Amino acid sequence: MKKMLAAISFMLVAISSFAQQPQAPDAEYIKANYTKYEYQIPMRDGKKLFTSVYVPKDQSKKYPIMMDRTCYSVAPYGVGKYKTAIGPSSLFTHDGFIFVYQDVRGRFMSEGIFREMTPELEDHKTNKNVDEGTDTYDTIDWLIKNIPNNNGKVGVWGISYPGFYTTTSLLSRHPALVAASPQAPIADLYRDDAFHNGAFMLVANFGFYPFFTNRQDDKPTQGKGFNVDFGTKDGYEYYLRMGSVKHTTDIYLKNYKDTVRLWQEMLDHPNYDQHWKDRNVLTHLHDIKTAVLVTGGWYDAEDLYGAINTYKTLVKDNPTTPIYFAMGPWVHGGWSRGPGDHLGDIEFGGAQGSYYREKIEFAFFSHYLKGTDTDIPKVSTFETGKNEWKTYKSWPPKDAEDKNLYFLPGGKLSFTAPTNTGDYSDTYVSDPNKPVPFISDITDDMKREYMTADQRFASRRPDVLTYETDVLDKDLTLAGNIIANLKVSTTGTDADWVVKVIDVYPDSAENNKFTAPNTFMSNYEQMVRSEAMRGKYRNGFDKPEPFIPGKITPVNFELQDVLHTFKKGHRIMVQVQSTWFPLIDRNPQVFENIMKAKDLDFKKATNKVYISKEHPSYLKVRVL
Template structure:
């Protein structure tokens, strides 16, 4: 009979036999199988304070991580926090690595987290307080437990965390972020139940090794690839790629619509301007800081996913001050305050001096570093809210000559059309990306091809493509800071019943001795699938030739466009494989058999004043 109680005492006693000592100050107990309410047992490791190799008596606050990436990888965290007066608990999520059950994308992590926390609270070494740690999916397990109102949960530090999947970062304005196609491919092949069989593991690895080829043969169809041997992964991915509407399918971790369910605890949200969850990190801060009585903090650096200890990402260096070199110590400071009640730097000094801490990029001199990177630089700034109260939303209107200007258009008719061929999509070069291993470049890059871009091998700038429409300012007469949420508001039409429109904000460096060809630095980007132009809840096809207003939501940013630079906006209809490619046919998502070339049009006249809306910050 499977154990049904979340406190299987006999099972715990058996696991004591596998206790191992890793030093004088820490005792580690591995693979304790903790039963959930449905009897499924999840593998759990403990790191406990010790003295002379013997577990200390007493009750301690707990730092918990629940992860799908193998709890064995949490040893560094466990050793650190156990040595500093915490019990550290690491648990494999359901259906992953040593845990039983069937994996599902986050839908079990709220209830499993509640059961795990209840078990922790009943242990003799627990004082009943839990803080959580982790990045990405592991940040998402924190949100999941907070949304369940977990009684023992006392504080969370979700870093680059999974949330609001139907709004942005998974389904992005109706388009699918292909990094999750990549995530499934990679993780079905390691840590899944299927991968434990050597023959199946070999088939899945072969699939992983040929991902570039599979990308050429989308859409993904049930049972037609080796992914069928990991059915729970195939099922989720196909459903996710087919499900564009932001409805109950994406309900898990939907903080924006369920903030009232979020437990009222101190929250420290960590994100990066080049992280895949940046838009949701700032959006979560905006709503949680208004909903919770407990303090909610936000820090946004120039980082890519999970790389807060770094200061160069892609082809760009932001300066050593951009990094948080000791990623454990500042978290310990937070836990010491909220779990142990210590009067320390929280609320007094960086990175806790104010509720919002931002790294404003772009104050460097643009020189080439010893490593051959662009020195874009930047500096930290303390703020009290997001978006900033002093923001001046300023429209830069598009013109037929390719200008972006603050002068509204006066022409009665003005439009730019281009051909979008879904068989030849615009390649992705950098951006707010995670799980991009081998198919996507993360972070800040010159928008120029080369051997580093698998689907744009020649050293040609993306701006040379005819399916990209460029609008840019004249060289700036003074520095301009853009900090906040960025939107492109356009009037569009198409020969297709459904198509995509993409937008990318670019900081155009002029030619210099170090960069004779200049440097087209991507700052942020976004997309809109036209069938979701009016609502993310319900799709509606277009009438070919009819003009529609649309809004493309880009990821947030903070960047100084320096004097002599240009602010550029690239408009197109694809950005692959950052997003899935729209076939322009209007067929159900991820179920098309055809592709059609579309003529897409941007209208920019007096009646249709298309523009990018920039959040300018006064000097």
């Protein structure tokens, strides 16, 4: 049986177990120094949420509370069964805190009905108006009043989905909640895990939901979901044989029936309608008094949008609240364990995970929960390429200058605008039945290394356009978001547009200790940032519009933020393509509801990117 559990648990969910991997010394220390209790804590509507509490046996002093609310289970269950690690890291375990873990409403041993990324309410006038904010308030209030020897201060942390629950803890606005750290938080489900600019994140979601499905009723259980049996390690071939996305429901009905409801919610809402608007927590982040540390990874394939935009929204709408931001060279949740010293072939100059855990995360919570001194900068960001931590007062840095990086004839890329006139364009044929792979490896999952992987396999395909600068005569640093401004046309009535920003190494680049066998860093094409745009959403995710075949049309979209230095001797490359499989689903290149497309709907199309004075295509970047 070919299982995806290992990849799913690391790349997609980043559950609190990231910080709870087996560590024998900590496991023995926890049993010797903590007593575990289990409670069913009542909420205002009468439902009870299962909660595990680890209390220091030394009762000679008072302790702050650290809480993690999760939809991924607080297991092991039973007062005699202990986690092998507690807290965000072992630094917390040995320093003395009260640790609280709670199954959120409708998950595992908690009562109630689970709702995908619970819509938050502004009106809580009655006890029936409950959400994650009210559940957090009621939990904190109960803990403060019922757990002996707490010092009246609470901190909350969580990664990915628990990161969302950490964000919603801010909406409790409980006075005892003094510090919170949403880490890789889902912020807007449509822009994070489900879709990217309208393109459906196929491989990530298809393997995730059977694993995620726990129950669809009000009956607590310790039961878990399942892992998809692909029957092959070749995910590219598997999804191609599967055909249209509509067939996924049949597969789930046959093998993973409990998954269908949550899966079908995504298929039923391909546009950014009220279903998704209700699941955008950013609109509620006002009147926050709690100190916040937002954490993310530059190579987070799932919730990069969530981390960056949670920070930006909190700063904008809560100008007097202490808001901190940390971004390092990590995949989804990669800062919470391990050295964080490389990703695939790319090295980061040392153990950046331990730096974060000690100098930023532990320092933040210790200051606000225990009153220790701290000089944590408001913004701590890792500059990839140079492999250095940089600190700023705000993000993006105010002295970053907007510039346009233009696509030019002959595959050139330059900060100088094109001078050639007319409808000059580069052309390629996009065939959704022979899509461009998202990674050169044979894999059945969303292999996290794709975020930095060598793109030479793609640049050598005829259906991928490539633009490249001359060799840089000095370092060039991009700091902030990247906006693609494309002028395009297609012979179809819909098309996807994928843009990748790449750091091309010089001929002289040597292999490092992490370079894979039979790989060479000489001329390596390291992906720095990439994103897809489903063209029919170019004028709004809530109003799809067809292309007029052959008509020159602007398509603009965000590739999100970077802090990366292209070093002297390197080159900057941009690639443009229209398939990226099976990372995103295939576009039939016919204007229709793709979730209901037939297998015969997928057609070849001739796509053009215009690169003239009248119709320039370029990236808007921020140069530091």
